[in-house]
Amino acid sequence: MQQRNDPPLRSDAQRNRERILEVALAELTRSADAPLSSIAKKAGVGQGTFYRHFPNRESLVLEVYRHEVQQVSDTACQLLKTRTPDEALREWMDRLAQYAMAKAGLADAMRKATSAHGSLAGLGHGPVTSAVELLLKANEEAGTIRPGVTPDDFVLAIAGLWQIDPHGDWHTRAGRLLDLVMDGLRAGAPGA
Amino acid sequence: MQQRNDPPLRSDAQRNRERILEVALAELTRSADAPLSSIAKKAGVGQGTFYRHFPNRESLVLEVYRHEVQQVSDTACQLLKTRTPDEALREWMDRLAQYAMAKAGLADAMRKATSAHGSLAGLGHGPVTSAVELLLKANEEAGTIRPGVTPDDFVLAIAGLWQIDPHGDWHTRAGRLLDLVMDGLRAGAPGA
DNA sequence: ACCTGAACACCGTTCAAGT
């Protein structure tokens, strides 16, 4: 799932890899089906080099997406310190929505490149799952949501975020969806 | 959005079109990225003929998907006659889930072919929206769900269905998601 | 009016040759 860290990369290889990821982020955000060949060219590496690092489109997109999503995941812990559990949960979802809109091109690339699972689901057990787990547990202990909701449930429930058109009034549509999800989570909570 | 019905197609063109759709359904269900050229060949038409009917992949996938989804949409009206509104709504969602799993390959093709919107969203105002509108209105009038929920809200809320892996215990995961959505819809309903 | 299939363009993938 990750690059095996057994043999540390040679310094030039390391730089090439980073340059590719850097260019890929920009290009894929701009257009979801940017040619891999153009990414290789703009990164200043040969075709063969590109394929040494990323044997297929999915592996590249996954790596870029993982890195971007991690930034949002990391904020969960911070939010829990400054707000009540349910405020933190909702705020985190809002940030996730905002992020999903900003990186719509990338998310699109993600949907097209991965096989069966869209957006967050393709990342597997990673920082996203950990962040969600943290938020859910805090709320469960505070009695603000029903017990027994898994990170998987949550990710499925907010999947609609990635179907919202980033143009137009995405804020309204996202808000309505997240309100509905929050109500669903609250149903059957001890604190009621 | 639809084929202009002004000039009725010549009989051979009509047959070709139907043969293409027939083969496309089978091929796309089997593999989401089946080559269009192979579909044309198996349908027994030339490349040019294929592109006369469907100028790009999206238009083909959309047409096939639309036709398949319509079958589920049509059952909504029937369900409302034999059950209470909320039973009908839930049963309809279950059928939709079952259908989404059976046609997972097609849904995958849909995600990859359409630009920004996945699965149902790409269909625009059609039979799906009508069916959802019918079910929501019946429930709203019965006081079993909160007022003001739009078909768009609903479609976004169940978007997670198309992220579920058809293998494994999809029934459990779908059930948990739909339970959560139902609870969300019920929150703030007059009958409580 | 519609069909055919060869020709073209594009992009992902491989591989022999280099450092």
Next chain:
DNA sequence: ACCTGAACACCGTTCAAGT
């Protein structure tokens, strides 16, 4: 151990010629 870039394979799209 890693890089390069030409060569190859595949697939979508077009178009001149046919009925």
